[in-house]
Amino acid sequence: MNLVSTRIITANVEGLVEFYEEVTGAEIVKYTPDFVELQMKTATLAIGSTNTLQFFGGDEVAKPGSNKSCIIEFLVENVDKDYERLSHFLKDYIVQPPTVMPWGNKSLLFRDPDGNLVNLFTPVSEEAIKKFKDK
Structure with a gap:
């Protein structure tokens, strides 16, 4: 088993994209407006919008910003x-x-x-x- 990714659920995908691109100097891969990844050598930081929660059981599965x-x-x-x-x-x-x-x-x-x-x-x-x- 390998840990490969951590995902942040947010109501502000673009804001976090801009923030993490500035902090890391790396470009984030944008798969959809609701799902992006910052791919690093050893792991990936994924960012998903609250819209993606429907795939995991609904809006109450995760709370952005908490x-x-x-x-x-x-x-x-x-x-x-x-x-x-x-x-x-x-x-x-x-x-x-x-x-x-x-x-x-x-x-x-x-x-x-x-x-x-x-x-x-x-x-x-x-x-x-x-x-x-x-x-």
């Missing part, structure tokens, strides 16, 4: 450079500027327009660098 328990994480080469590049764009969304975590990653934590937590991180301790060297 996540309070998950963090979408991106391994980046240099979190300080990304912070410098994005600080103006993210100014209203930043939860925590780049900070070294006890487990050895330097993390920038912010929210996307739907309120989902996003973490850009760079391994900085010897153990963390080793852990992520092939990712």
Whole structure:
């Protein structure tokens, strides 16, 4: 079994597309107006509109903008450079500027327009660098 994708359900597909394209510098693949994917080397971030909920059992299956328990994480080469590049764009969304975590990653934590937590991180301790060297 392999985890290949995480999906955000939103009422604002275009807003999240613009946000994640700016943050990652990658182009999102748009399959339909209701379903897009940000395909990365190790996993995919899918974004589906609330219209897609009908395929999963109805409108009550997921609630856009109500996540309070998950963090979408991106391994980046240099979190300080990304912070410098994005600080103006993210100014209203930043939860925590780049900070070294006890487990050895330097993390920038912010929210996307739907309120989902996003973490850009760079391994900085010897153990963390080793852990992520092939990712």
